[in-house]
Amino acid sequence: MQEHVIERLRPNPTQDTKPYWDGLLKGQVLIQQCADCGIFRHYPRPVCPQCHSMAFDWREIEGHGTVHSWTVSYHAFHLAFKKDLPTAYITVDLPEGVRLCAPLRGDGIDDLAIGKQVNIGVEKLDADLAIPIVRIAQQS
């Protein structure tokens, strides 16, 4: 029987956003830092919301953060994600001052709480697409 291939949802990057996706494919989560006033911004955009400078650098994030909010999805809104259900999606406060939203991998879906420490990683889905993911930080 021929396997039915479910096409993934893919981003359609612009000149403003392509470096973010290229970074993920290299295993890096990159965000923009204003070259003039120094604040970080995310999602990618051409103008600094604080000083309106268009000069910026791409910076790799420290790679950790804390839970700001979350949801656990039980319903498949797209067939490509059905096999992963239930999936927790975490809104993470990064030390850089922006947020990142990513699916939880590994343990911890049943005891999520605001402020919980998490680590950010990258998951390569195929040759053309990699996404950020979240893991609960191990207690030291």
Add this chain to the structure above:
Amino acid sequence: MSSISEKGAVTGIGETEYSRSSGRSSTRLQMEASLKAIADAGLSPQDIDGVIPYATGDTVAEDFITNLNLPDLRFSATTPLGGASVLASLQAAICAVDAGVANHVLIPIGRNGASGIGGRIGSRVQNLPQFRLVGEFEMPLGQIAPAQLYAHMARRHMEEFGTTSEQLGEIAVTIRNHALLNDNAIMKEPMTLEGHQNSRMISDPLRLFDCCLESDGAAAVIVSSAERAQDMAQPPIYVMGIAEGHPDSPSTITQRPDLTKLGTAKAAPRAFEMAGVKHSEIDVAEIYDCFTYIVLCQLEDLGFCKKGEGGDFVQGGRIALGGELPINTHGGLLSQAHMIGLNHVVELTRQLRGQAGRAQVKDAEIGLVTGYGDMGDGAVAIMRR
């Protein structure tokens, strides 16, 4: 600054039947509702010289000229605020009739949201341009539908303020009870709090019964200048105050500084100030109810209670018919039909005319209606008979 307070009125309303399978095109549905609204206003189609179609719908101003044979359309616009579009359109229509650009502006909404070509609403919102950030950065992760995206706001509210799923259930049950009084509501069976709690989880904390319907049908309203409205077929329903508000980080909830605030929080003080009324003077409120949590959050952002107190506020019958602030007397998006909130404007107009049948709020003189859309746009109108 001059104000548009009391400069415009809703003078005609129309609705088709609401269903899950209309069997007719959305354009035809909108023409049916529009002709009903025009007749209700005591006008004929050639009197319509303004139209504001739904910004992301499939019917444009030209379709109304063609189908209704409008001789001289002088004003058209669109207001892309998702579910807040209807009230942003009402605001634009009042500006137009007050400035004399048009005399009678038609605001139609119609869709085959349940049966339509192109898939159900939940799976096609991502194509809207105002969803671009979500479309690029969250959908490839599997965060696709409003239920998933909005759940982060609801969870944050629950964790910060102790809001419970039972309190969201109280909203769903109350609105269902109101739908049972409405012959043109899709949901016909009673809902209990237990039934709400047993409905399947869609995206925690939002259960199936926290989510609105996807439905087929159309609604339309006519907006005329306050001066012209005095001599028309129906008692005019004046717009005392109206405003739209856009939240911080309007295109993605993830980056919003305060997840528990909507654009409503910016619009509400302006609408109340323009209207010159107090919260205690509102006799009935039709609150945009795509999800139960969004009702609760708006009640706070509107100022009916403080931030964090919405859960307590909705309990004890306060928001039911006979309560202090009856809401969604028609059954709302949750239990009547999803007409992008134009059914809320139609219902408020009926209430203030005294034409709301079994759901009539006794002596309703002043009412409020809200819209909410996309990732948090809000709009508020305060109206009187």
